[in-house]
Amino acid sequence: MAEDMKKVLIADDSRVAAHLLTEIVEGIERCKVVGAARTGEESVEMYKELMPDLVTMDLSMPGMGGMEAIRQIIAADPAAKIVVVSSMGGAQDTLLEALEAGALSVISKPFDEQKATAVFRKLLGLL
């Protein structure tokens, strides 16, 4: 992979959501999805292994779930860039908890592709 390629890890138990997010990410120049985790545990392990530039994190996943995964990733790497992409993102309590856990932004499902692209680009420094 080219050195200046940005690596993105997608954590979502839905294959459909993961597919849609992959299309958005890979539609951005110099961006590549390097892994797809389907549980919170997997996302933490894959983060440590792949050290991606950005993680898209669903919250409602089997196992520990996305919120705990955010905390564990941030504990391992306080500079980790995580954006929550979740159907629960529209609720104030979820948004607050995710931001306090260390997520940088929250996108609610169903998401608007243009807005999602803009958020990903900004967090990856590709503006």
Place this chain on the structure above:
Amino acid sequence: MVPKFFGQYLLEREILTSRQLVEAINYQRSKVLKLGEIALSKGFLTEKDVAKIHNEQKRTDMMFGELAVRMKMLTEEQLQEILTIQQNSHIYLGEAIVARGFLTLEELEKYLEGFKKEQILVPPIEVMIAEEIENKETMTVTVDMTCKMLRRIGDMLSKTGQLRYEDKAAKNLGVIATLDFKGDVSSRYMLNCSWNVAHQVARKTFKNEELPFDMELIADTIGEFVNVTCGNVRAKMLELGKRLEIEPPSTHMDSRTPEMALDKKEQAVIVPVYTPIGELEVALIERK
């Protein structure tokens, strides 16, 4: 467009940073008076009573007001009175943002106007459940959100039919997706979808009118549709003062699960939904 709250609107537009938003929400929360403090100021409880209730709370994990009534320290009327006072002590997020100095009042008014304009694009609740049923509010929000998502994701208009009860099994119309609600509402959401409707949702989700009829992929899409719908139901219920948690969905195709059997102690409240290309059912399965 899905309803969202003002804070998310400001965050999306980078008007506030995530840190500023967290600080403003926490400031907003700190301004809400505690029920114990209000009950003390009204003379309904002594400090000793409040301490007793707090101790009991640690053991039972119940809400302060509910527990105070159960312990016969407050009457229902007194609880209602202090809840009203608490409600009135609430400040809006915008006020908290201005108080913390993140926006001026003029800026706040300008952004609020933009936010309101965007919210007007959200269709008003169109589903009315006429029948008197338990959990009517949850059922109304659930059916309404399903219809909104059918329009938003599946590009389908829909209308609801006559509500009915089922206590043995639900015949699978094609693909069934279920998702458990926990918390203040304890029930199971069920979407029972004909293949025609399910295929249309998948075509629109993938923005591919030629999407092949792949049953596994379509069932997965319905699972995600239910996940998105219920996440938005959760946000709406929270606005109405009810907290519910959602579990990941599971899907069942008619070839493997011709009908969804109910436990002897369960009952399904079913609302049929009709679209121009096929039917579906939205149900809440509850303990009898």
